[in-house]
Every structure is written in structure tokens, then in C-alpha cells.
Amino acid sequence: MNGDHGGQEAGHGVTLEDLRKKMADFVKERDWDKFHSPRNVLLALVKEVGELSEIFQWKGEVPKGLPDWEEEEKVHLGEELSDVLLYLVRLSDICGVDLGKAALRKLELNARKYPVQQVSSKDDAILLDEKTTNAHLSTDLPS
């Protein structure tokens, strides 16, 4: 999304709390709170994940950085990623989950579940890498 609307700074300082508040205000101003039950918002999120998948569906394998994508397609991708994020933030809010805190905690749990291997030689690295690979393939780690 770099440069997709000129002159604005990057979104590096955007907090989950900023987005939570903006979403809550947006919904309240339109009197849409009555629609935002947890399962309604969850299904809306599933729908947006479908739209995100649609962007990738006929492309075969896609390299990192999307070097061959048109700018327009990248902007569209940013919109679908955002839709998923905004509903995720909203779902967390109406469920009483502090998403930022939960994400930091989950990162800690993951770090403990998958400790960094110490390797001292190339051969060890390969062996350990195989183990890591298998762990990776057989589990549902989120990173």
C-alpha cells in the first residue's frame, strides 16, 4: 500500500486501541450496534476472509512482495486485509477481549512452544532444521 494515497505518513504508529475506538464510534454513530452480535461479526469476518482468498485464488504460487502485481491489485489487497482486521478488532471488542494484550501473550506462548535452536555447525543446522520442519508441518503454530 506504499504510496497508494500520496503524502501521508506510514501507519507504523497505529495501535489496536486506535482501531477499536474508531470502529466502536463508527458503529455507534450509525446505530448499528444492534447488528453487531458476536456471531454476526464472526460471519462477516469469514466473508471478508473469503474476499481475501479470492484475490489469490487463480494465481498459483505468489512470491513475497508481489513483484508482478499491478498497483490497483495491491490497493485492493490492502482493503481486504483491512476488512478482516477491522472485523477482528470489532469481534474482540464486543467479546471483551483486549486483543493487543492477548496477541503479546500468544507471542510469548509461541516462543516458549518453539524455542530457538542453538546450532554450532552447518551439519547441525541441517539436522535441526529437519526437526524444525517436521514440527512445523505437524502443528498449528501461528507463526
Place this chain on the structure above:
Amino acid sequence: MNGDHGGQEAGHGVTLEDLRKKMADFVKERDWDKFHSPRNVLLALVKEVGELSEIFQWKGEVPKGLPDWEEEEKVHLGEELSDVLLYLVRLSDICGVDLGKAALRKLELNARKYPVQQVSSKDDAILLDEKTTNAHLSTDLPS
């Protein structure tokens, strides 16, 4: 997730950039970059959305705030919400999308697409509300 692991402050200041960097470091330290192609991470995200849905699947309608849920179940919910978030942040990163910036832009687009109705009486409010409701039902707005 309030109070689910004592003594820690809330996650209000957590930025998307914080999470992006933590995920990138986590993956790099484990030499998992080779697994993190866009479509691999997208499918991992879909899997986590499935786990999020599983939490809600047999419950029927669930009120906001989840008043009847056990603390353990709320912690689990926070973990699944986090897994979706972390993969979403990771997918954005490897696609070269500034997710915070994209989300702010999408919120602006939504605000323009669904302008707040000005109402001055209860009757007007009801009429406008019906229009809003129909717009809501017939569109894929993300909020």
C-alpha cells in the same frame, strides 16, 4: 482477557508495527522464512479462522461481553483471535502492505460510503433507520 495473566498492563499501546516486527523476528530466528510464502500464510490464516469459528459453533446466539462464558474459554478465545491477527499481520508484511495505513484508509472509505444520517426527531430516526438497515443488509460493509 482482562486479568487473565495477573500484573500485566493492558495492551492499549500495542501497534501493528510492534506485532509485525515481533512476528518477523520470530520467523527469522527459527529459519521459517522459507515456509512463509503469501499463500502458505493465507491458508494458515484460514485454518485459524476455522478454530475461531469452532469456539462459537454449537452455542447458538451469544450476547455481547460473553457473560456466561468460563474464564478458561475466554482465554482460549483470546488465543484464537490472536492467531488470526498474527497471521494477518504476517501476510500483510510479506505482501508489502502497510496494514495500519491501509486500515485507516479503509475506515475513511467506509465513512464516506456510509455517511452518518442527521435526524431531528424520533420518527425521522425510525425511517432513516429502516433505510440504514436495508443498506446494511444488502452490502458487504466491513463495520
Place this chain on the structure above:
Amino acid sequence: MNGDHGGQEAGHGVTLEDLRKKMADFVKERDWDKFHSPRNVLLALVKEVGELSEIFQWKGEVPKGLPDWEEEEKVHLGEELSDVLLYLVRLSDICGVDLGKAALRKLELNARKYPVQQVSSKDDAILLDEKTTNAHLSTDLPS
């Protein structure tokens, strides 16, 4: 979908093999085989599940039989259910899975995993029902 396009018999005799063959022919006639890699079709399926979810997303709880739905909406629902089915049949085919056979086998596995409880009184029924409920809630049974 009953009565949505008059005069035609019900689809009771439709086999999975009928649909597999029709999809394979459809794709071949249009020279689309090159697009139908397993992960492309999987992502297309995820997209259709999103569209199916969209139909239910703002509705709150919906009773069986959809008594309050307009005919047009039911027809739309039938189309989205069909899109998911057709991609599922297609994915199975290109992966070399005999879906009908696999489904019968899975039904047998489920029947063994969740044996029917024999109950002889109302009290027993309630007790067993609670156990069943808990099993139901804590597992990922597909039925």
C-alpha cells in the same frame, strides 16, 4: 430450493460421480484445467464459503426451514451452497479422492466415535444428554 424453477423433478438421484464428471467436462471444454491446481481450487472454495456466510451474517439466529426468508433469498442460498459443493467435488477429483466413498467411510467412523446411548427412563435420558452435550461441545465432530 423446492419449486424454485417449476416443473423439474427433485435432485434426489444426483450422485457425487454425476457432479464430478460434469465439473470435469465443464473445465475441459473451456481449457481451464491449467487453473485448477489443488490450492487454487481450495482458495476458490474458501471464497465461496465466504459468500455462503455473507447470506447469514446480519441475521442473528435463524430457525430451521428459514420460514421468514423470501423465495429469492432461498434461491441465492441454493446457489452458494452449490458453489461450495461443486468446488469441493472438483478439489476431491484433482486430488484423486473418491469423495462418495470417503464420505461413507467418515460416517462409519463417526458412528463408532459417538455410539448411540441406550436410555430407559427420563432421568437417565437427562443425565446422558448432559454427557452427550459436553462431548458435543468439546469435540469437533462433523455431525
Place this chain on the structure above:
Amino acid sequence: MNGDHGGQEAGHGVTLEDLRKKMADFVKERDWDKFHSPRNVLLALVKEVGELSEIFQWKGEVPKGLPDWEEEEKVHLGEELSDVLLYLVRLSDICGVDLGKAALRKLELNARKYPVQQVSSKDDAILLDEKTTNAHLSTDLPS
């Protein structure tokens, strides 16, 4: 799934009506009808789509026929495809949709929406193919 449980014939004759009835009986025998509201079953389906995606998530591009997969993994794939199918059949049933009929109708609609191109030379074929490709990429066709 060919040969994954010896001696049984292929599932070619399995109809959607067979599966619908088996699922309805299975649920009734266990007194689980009370859990099978449309949105409960829909979320269960989303969860199974997540499990299906998990099988493909770290694999990169996968060729048709899955030549390098272990037999055990193919059996697992058949189970997840079946779980999605069984919930899809169940969801259709409780919504009053004749899924076989709806699928045949959708195939007809697709055939009309994407007519087979008649081509008489290699050059024409390439040109038409490009058009077909673009149509394919820009639409949500289910095949």
C-alpha cells in the same frame, strides 16, 4: 482414497440424498437436532474448511493427484473433504434446500454464463484463451 480400506467398492453411486438421510438419522439417533440450527452448522462447516486448509498450508504449490503424498495423508484429506461435505449436506437439509437439484441448476447457469468458445485456428485459440483467462481471473465462477 482409492484402496484406503480394502475390499469396498468405489463410492460412484453415492447420492446426495443418501448422505442427507444418513446425516439426518445420525443426528436424530443422538438427539442432536437441538444443536443443528443453520448458523451452528454453518460455523461447524467453516471450522472443517479450516481443517481442510491446514492440510495444504505449509506445502507450497501441490501438483494434481498429490504424487508425493503419503497414503496416510491422503486418507486424512479424504476425511476433511468428507467433513465439509457432510456439514454442507446437513446445512442444506435444515434450510430446506434440495442440494442435488440446486447443484444441477447452478451448473446450467455456469454453462450459460461461460459459453464454450468456438475456435478454428491456433491464433484465434490464443486470443480467445487470453479473453477466457481474464474473464476467469476477474470473476467468481465456481468451476
